[in-house]
Structures are given as C-alpha cells and as structure tokens.
Amino acid sequence: MTYQGVLTKMESEFSQPVQYYLVFENDFLNMNQLLGKNITVQFVKYQCLNCSLDKPIYRQGFCKSCFYDVPQAADWVMRPELSTAHLDKEDRDLVFEKQVQLQPHIVYLANSSNVKVGVTRKTQVPTRWIDQGAHEAIEIVEVPNRYLAGITEVALKEHVSDKTNWRKMLKNDIEDEDLVEWRERLKAYLPEEVTDYFIENNTETNLEFPVRQYPLKPKSLNIEKEQSYTGTLVGVKGQYLIFEDNTVFNIRANEGLVVAISIK
Template structure:
C-alpha cells in the first residue's frame, strides 16, 4: 500500500503501542514485529505544510519556503528560550498563542544518559516516547514556553540536552535516581526560576516492543536506498529496528511517499 510517511502514532501501555497511518487505515506496527517488511521509495516527497511535491525536504518535512516561514519550523522550536509568544510576537502570533502560550514542562529523561528537555504539557508522554526515553520525571511547570527554555538553559551547563541515538538504540542506558537528581538541581536555578519546580515526583517508566537490540547500529535511509526491507525486530523512539543492526528513522523521512508491504 502507498503511504505518505509521518511519525508513528504512539500510546503508552505496558509496552508502547505504535501505528502508521495510511489514509483512513491504521497499521498496527507492533503486530508486524518478527515479520518481514518492505519499503519502496517512490522518488517523491511532499511538504507537510503546503502539500506540494518536491525533490528535497528540510527539517520536519517542510519545503524550503515553508521551512523559512511556518511557525512549526521557527527557531524557538529547537531553542525555546528564544520564543517570543509571551511578547505577542512570532511567525504566526495566533499559532504561537495556541501552542507556546500554554503550560510547558521541563523534564529529565533517560534515553542514553540523563538529559534535560522542554515540551508542552499536552505532549507528555508522547515527547518522551519519541526520544526513546526509558524513564522520565517532570522538573518544572511554566505558564509559557520561553520560561521553560530559560530553565533548560540554566541547566545545560550541568546536563546535556541531547540523546546519543546509537546508545539509545543499543539499549545502553545509564542508571539514575531521577527524584534525587531533580531536587539536587534546585540550587542551580535562580529564585525567579526555581519557583516553577513541581512537587510532582512521579517517575514514568517506558517499555518498548523490541525482540532484540543491535550490538552495532547502521542507519539506513531512502535517499541512498530506495528499497529497504528485512525482518522488523523492534521499535524504539521513532526508529524501526531491522535485522543486521539496521535502523530506519521514520520521523526523519516525514513527507516521503513509499509503498509499504508486509
């Protein structure tokens, strides 16, 4: 069947449930684990904003013009401390108010090492699953995005904001006492930011549907391999784990049009 790729939908249960959407049809990806699957790239990509076809897309599946203009690709998506929604400014003020003038969490997540991150409260636990986190805890809750970004910046000197995706996919995970780590960092924050720390110390555990983690990881993609096929051994983050240590990042290929056979 033909699919316009978007990131997989997820649902947090005892084991994360994954699905791909093909028009009105939902494909249960968990049910395919252990089976052979095949993707054939149709040499066509579609912008996630304007819907036009192009030869190349930029980050998050946008054409160049949309990447440079739509609010979903603004700099504050990657650097929330630069958000101007609280000032009534941005690429699209109405969009900024709807998405960034909303409560945000600052959190710790363990995907490889301990990392700090920011997300809208409505994106929990989706954001953690997409990163391949095995555990997460809320650190602070702020009324809008820019404040959460300020807290993240204050913590970056002591904690990374990146995930080592190779270690994450090999399931090489550090062991951390998240509650202790959370309250030890309070002294790193100035008083105007520490006031947003949350008393919610719930630790979220996330388990992924994986039969076997690879010892070595090789990333594969449609730009070099128009046909990608093999046994699906598991799913973690937004990666399909295939045999022979190969992994396919579905989110990286948003907007790619493929035939999917299983």
C-alpha cells in the same frame, strides 16, 4: 499487503510496552503487530507537509521554501528560550505562536542514552519521552509558557546534557538513574523566575518498548539513496524501526517522504 502514504512521526499509546502506530491518510499500521514480519519499504516521492508538492524535503518534513515560512519550523520550536508570544510579539504567525507557546510546559529529565534535560508542552507528556526512546523520565517544573521553560532548559544544560546519543539509545546501552535525586540536585540551578514552579514529591515514569532484539551496531537507512529496503522488523523504540540485520529507520527524520510498505 501494501500500504502507501506520506511519513509523519509514529503515533504512540502509553502502555507496557508502548504501542506504536504508523498513520497514513487512509490506513494505519500497528507496528507492534508487525514484529517478526518481513517488511519492504520503498521510496515513492516527496510530499511537503505544508504545500503537499513533490519537492525535496529540506528539514522537519518541509520543502526548503516552506521551512523558512511556516511557524511550525521557526527557531523557537527548537530553542524555546526564543519564544516571544508572551510579549505579544510575532515571529512568523502570532496566532499560532500564542496557541502553542502560551500553554503549560514541562521541563523534564529523561534517560534514553544518558540523563538529559528537555522541554515539552504538558499535553505531550509522556509522548515526548516515548519519541526520545527514554526508559525513565521525571518532570522538574511546570511553567505557564514556553519562554519560561526555555530559559530553564538553558540554565540546566550547563549542569546536565541536552542531547541523546541515538546509537546508545537503540543498542539499549543504558543504566538506571535515580531521577528524583537528579531533580533535587538541579533545583539549585533553576532561574529565579521559575523557582515557584518546581514540582515536589513526584516519581519517575518508566517506559517499556516493543523490542525483541537490539542492534549491536545500528546502521541508519537512507531510503532516498537506497530507494528500497527489505528486512525483518524486530523492534520499535523512539521513532525508530529496528530490523534484524542492524538496520534502523528513523520515521521522524523522514517525514514528508511518500513510501510504500509491503508486509509478508
């Protein structure tokens, strides 16, 4: 059976273990059901997530011209502290920016390769943690807009990492941490504007991923260069497919690529 479509990040369902779905326009695949199966991934063409043209993908699933035009790729997406919708100030599209920025946001701690601080919309909990391959996470503050979440992250990353080591995450080279203790320790470094939004008395969320075998030395698959790859799927973690030969394929990093997936 062969399925073809443009890659977008896998959808997920919070269960033990997490359920993953690769969604195409006319089909979807439950990746958990494909563990142990022989899978071929073949590059077909590009399809920008905005203009849909067959143009090389630049970043985040967009061709170069769209990347510098669409609001979904503006600087405030990656750097929430640059948000300006709360000031009624437009960056690229004020209607879109108000819709995204002026809603409850969570600043959290997640442990995927190490403890890191991050920001996400409240509606994206726990999806954001799943996408990062975190096996445990906890909310620190809940604020009413993205800007306040951004300045909180900037303050806290002086005292805790804001990066994930993807190789350690995939190798499952992790240690359990007391995230409640971390949260209490970091409370002293919160900006004055958000101290009233500190979340008391919550507990950490634990996640389990559908992985039969972790790679000892993860090798990232460049499907544009290789054109085709065949391997046995042994796990899914974060937004990565993990294969028996230590090859890993980052679905999120390959958004905008049209692929054909054959299953044996």
